[in-house]
Amino acid sequence: MQTRSARKRQPSAGKMFIKVIAALLLLLTVIGSGYAGAVFIKTQETLARTQINIPGSKVSSKYDDVPSESFLILGTDETKASKDRHEPARSDVMIVGVLNKKTEQLVLTSIPRDSLVNIDYSKYDVPYGKTGVEQDKITHAHYFGSMDKSSSYNGIKLARETTENLLGIEINHVVKVNFQGFVQLIDALDGVDIDVRYAFKEQDSARKAGTITVPKGMQHLSGEQALAYVRNRHDDPLGDIGRGQKQMQVIQAVAKEAASFRSLGAYRDILDAVGDNVETNLGPNDYLRLADFTTALRNTTEYQLAGEGYIGISGKWEYHLDPNQLDRVKANLAKAMQGQEVSLMKEETGTPGATDPTTTDDSTTVEQPVQ
Numbered sequence: 001m002q003t004r005s006a007r008k009r010q011p012s013a014g015k016m017f018i019k020v021i022a023a024l025l026l027l028l029t030v031i032g033s034g035y036a037g038a039v040f041i042k043t044q045e046t047l048a049r050t051q052i053n054i055p056g057s058k059v060s061s062k063y064d065d066v067p068s069e070s071f072l073i074l075g076t077d078e079t080k081a082s083k084d085r086h087e088p089a090r091s092d093v094m095i096v097g098v099l100n101k102k103t104e105q106l107v108l109t110s111i112p113r114d115s116l117v118n119i120d121y122s123k124y125d126v127p128y129g130k131t132g133v134e135q136d137k138i139t140h141a142h143y144f145g146s147m148d149k150s151s152s153y154n155g156i157k158l159a160r161e162t163t164e165n166l167l168g169i170e171i172n173h174v175v176k177v178n179f180q181g182f183v184q185l186i187d188a189l190d191g192v193d194i195d196v197r198y199a200f201k202e203q204d205s206a207r208k209a210g211t212i213t214v215p216k217g218m219q220h221l222s223g224e225q226a227l228a229y230v231r232n233r234h235d236d237p238l239g240d241i242g243r244g245q246k247q248m249q250v251i252q253a254v255a256k257e258a259a260s261f262r263s264l265g266a267y268r269d270i271l272d273a274v275g276d277n278v279e280t281n282l283g284p285n286d287y288l289r290l291a292d293f294t295t296a297l298r299n300t301t302e303y304q305l306a307g308e309g310y311i312g313i314s315g316k317w318e319y320h321l322d323p324n325q326l327d328r329v330k331a332n333l334a335k336a337m338q339g340q341e342v343s344l345m346k347e348e349t350g351t352p353g354a355t356d357p358t359t360t361d362d363s364t365t366v367e368q369p370v371q
Contacts, residue, residue, distance in 0.1 A: 042271050047284050049275040054153045054160070054174055057281040063172060063289065067339030071097040072163050074142060074156065074176045088146035090139040091159055092179075092231075093247060096167060099296055102339035106296040109167070109303040109329060110244035113139040114319040116312070117166050124148040124158060137318065138162060156279070168330045169337050173282050180205060181277025182230075183223030185254065188269035191220050192253040197246070200235040202228035226250055240319060244304045255297065301342060303329050 063069050075093025082089065094111040115138045121130040126144045130136075136144075138159075145158030160171045183205055186192055195218050204211045204224050212228035214221070221229065230250055236242035307321040325345075332342040 042268060044284070046271040046275040047287065050278045050280050051283050052153055052156075052279045052281060054281045055151055055157050056160075063286070067102045068098055068100045068337045069172050069290075070169055070337065071099070071173045071175060072160055072171045073097065074159055074174065075179060075182075076142070076176060077179050088143050088155065091142040091176075092139065093177075094138060094159070094163065095247070096163060096169075096171070096333070098169070098333055098336040099290070099293060100336045100339060100341070101293055101296075103341045104293060104296045104299060105336070105341060106300045107303070107333065107336045107342060108248065108300060109305065109333065110247065111138060111163070111166070111305050112240040112244065112307070112309075112319045113137065114240065114309065114317060115166075115305065115307065115321050116318045117162060117321075119144075119158070119162050120165070121158075124154060125150065137316075138166070153279075166326075167333055169333050173280065173286070175278060175280040175282065178277040179227055181273045183227050184273035184277065185270060186221070186223035186226050188273055189254070189257040191222050192226060192250065192257055194219055194221050194226065194229065194250060194253055196221075196229060197242075198235060198237070200229070200232050202232045202235075204228065226254075240309065241304055241306065248302055301344060303332070303345065305329065 073093065073095040074091040076089040076091055078087075078089045090113065092113050094113060096109045096111065098107040098109075099105075100107065116135050117138045118133055119136045119138070119141050120133045121144065122132050124130075124145055125148045127147060128144075130144060141162040142155040142159040144155075146155030148154040151157070156174050156176055160174050164171050196214055196216055199216045200214055201210050202212045202214075203209045205227060212225055214225055214229060219225070230243065230246050232246075233239055233243050236246070238245065305321055306325050307319050309317065309319040312318040328345055332345070336342050
């Protein structure tokens with residue numbers, strides 16, 4: 001079966017890196033447009049609420065004269081109750097964005113959450129005998145890293161290190177987004193228009209099975225419906241690959257709404273969605289600098305890491321990345337980091353419809369390693 005590993009949007013389509021990142025586009029719009037008064041004050045307050053100190057992060061001035069900047073976007077399914085109980089969360093969404101400031105091009109790479117990669121646990125105090133480098137699902141980097149309580153952000157740190165090792169580039173900025181913020185943001189925008197590729201039934205954000213039903217075709221989706229569409233894998237003939245493509249599709253719609261005048265009128269609700277559900281090492285100076293490159297949102301190239309999914313020798317579902325396609329993606333990302341324009345890649349061979357048949361989508365069951 002053939003699957004498109006990369007595709008380019010039309011220049012008229014505005015988009016941001018992922019989900020609530022579209023709301024961060026609103027912050028750039030406010031800062032870059034010179035809005036004053038309550039809007040600007042609210043924006044500054046939101047920036048202060050979202051900024052965190054991730055171990056190993058560099059100061060903003062480091063990026064003033066570099067040809068590109070890179071971002072890791074993590075989407076987690078944390079509830080208020082699970083956070084209050086200090087339960088670790090998997091990163092169900094992982095997207096890397098490279099902003100090429102020389103060519104004003106944005107390169108997006110989606111990483112399937114079950115991708116089997118090398119994770120170095122040696123610097124982290126985590127349970128289950130994880131003391132060195134081992135092959136594990138990339139979603140577990142954030143999950144197990146969060147169990148090391150020496151820092152509140154060890155999960156983010158290990159996810160960044162693992163992604164850097166996988167793709168061969170330095171990750172400058174990390175943005176962690178809770179899915180609940182995704183729902184709040186879209187509701188604050190009064191919904192988004194999405195051409196739904198297939199009819200489906202899915203659980204809601206409270207994990208009540210079968211409560212969300214959406215027909216095929218152009219639909220105006222609420223936050224709950226859009227989240228269900230992005231989450232759904234088992235009805236999607238492309239499986240995890242299709243889920244990555246739907247993430248990009250919804251990003252485009254949300255970013256377009258967030259950049260509109262109508263979204264500015266609802267800025268308080270939007271900024272609340274961001275402030276309550278986003279953690280990032282981006283600071284005010286970063287937003288001021290990045291506001292000069294919003295045109296890159298209309299010049300995007302997308303890559304989807306391809307591979308094959310099956311139950312491995314551990315008895316767990318695994319997604320094995322195509323090493324040849326991975327090497328080509330890594331080469332293009334390296335070029336983008338150096339300020340070179342990159343193009344689409346031809347279709348790759350894989351099994352995009354492969355999904356884990358043993359679990360429900362976004363299962364919260366604690367998956368302990370097989371000893």
